[in-house]
Amino acid sequence: MRLDDLHLWYLGNPDFPMYVGAMRLVAAGKGVALRYGQGWLDHGFALSEDLPLIGNEFLPPGRYSSDVQRAVGAVDDARPDRWGEKVIRFVDRPQRLSLMEYLYFAGDDRFGALGVSTSASEYRAHEAGPLPRLEDAQRLSEVAAKIEASEPLTALEAKIIAGGGSPMGGAKPKALINIGGEQWVIKFFNNEPVDAPLVEHATMTLAAYAGIRVAQTQVIDLVGLHALAVRRFDREGGQRVHSISAGTAIRAATASGQEPVMGYPELARILRRVGVAQDNVNQRDARELFRRMVFNILMDNTDDHEKNHSLLAVSPFENGRYQLAPAYDVLPTNSGQGYQEFVCGAQGADSTLENAMSECQAFGLEASDAAAEVARVIEVVDQWQTHFARIGVLPRDIENLAHRIDGDYLLVQRMGFDPAGFQGLPKKRSRKSPFFKA
């Protein structure tokens, strides 16, 4: 079966799928286009700012051979990423491997509220069987390890992971699993030099102390190792929440012909503009994003790229507003590379507090206010070793991570930061750098 035409559906309430439009693979592998159907034009909402409710076909921007192939706007968040694609290659083994196959075989449990169907008159998704359950976690981890090692699967192994292996994005081995009737993402140990699932749990729970809303995590004990379960934030009871990645939001907000700037200040400006103004939710989100940036810098989480932040649509049919999704995939990268994946400020992606402070206005923060936020995050990060030990991270792993988190580059910044230097002192004194206490 060639999947040359697929159809997009909206599953906010999965009992009543709504037809969104037709997708088409654009020639020469440029990506996937979308044309809204009349019903969606009349009653739907713009899936992202670059897909307004108009009748023409939206074409992917991939004009140059160097451009990455993608689907237009928010549709791109409905497809899997490196890991899911690998599962599809191993489990579903479609004849052709284009974005269309990846969109289709991701199945019914993909990120957000979009669904992909072969039919325009009925939501007919790729069926993969029920999600694995917690008691399957051990076998699931073994199957995931085989896929990661590119080993062929038996029919039974393929069946175990078929239900939950491919929908979610990211590169690391993972699956969806059913815990007590709710969907969780389970992330497996992948031969990292530290116990990454436990370290991720420790980092996420530490972030919560710094005023960061985090996805709920729980450590799953497997034979001789851990896995990490993360509760889905794009599901609410039986409902699904339309969600977009930061990359999609930033690309959508960038004028055509311009290069999008993938970074925190840009995302903060978007949050303040498209966020919920009532009760200052949008201001709070921008402030929290500032904290996340500082926390990621200080905890050596340099892997803070465009898919590791998301926005959740708030009553999309009524107002098209978005809220910052809880934080996820927050853990030390242990690379010591000295720069983030996301731009932080005037010095680009440099992992420095000076850089983080440099564009605090984009987050709606005065320098003194931003400095107080930095100080608050520092106070929490100062306790990371105690917190990690309490969670059960082994001393060996803590020592390993301390090379970076408490290494010269980051520790000196943490110790030297002086919020008093940002209190609007007279010009003469402010020449002294507030980044290094005397």
Ligand SMILES: Nc1ncnc2c1ncn2[C@@H]1O[C@H](COP(=O)(O)OP(=O)(O)O)[C@@H](O)[C@H]1O
């Ligand atoms: N709790 C969650 N709820 C909903 N979607 C999630 C959740 N956690 C992760 N995701 C989605 O799955 C993707 C991969 O998860 P992530 O934790 O980033 O894995 P990886 O370490 O492989 O990058 C994310 O980019 C996001 O789109």
Ligand SMILES: [Mg+2]
């Ligand atoms: Mg990720």
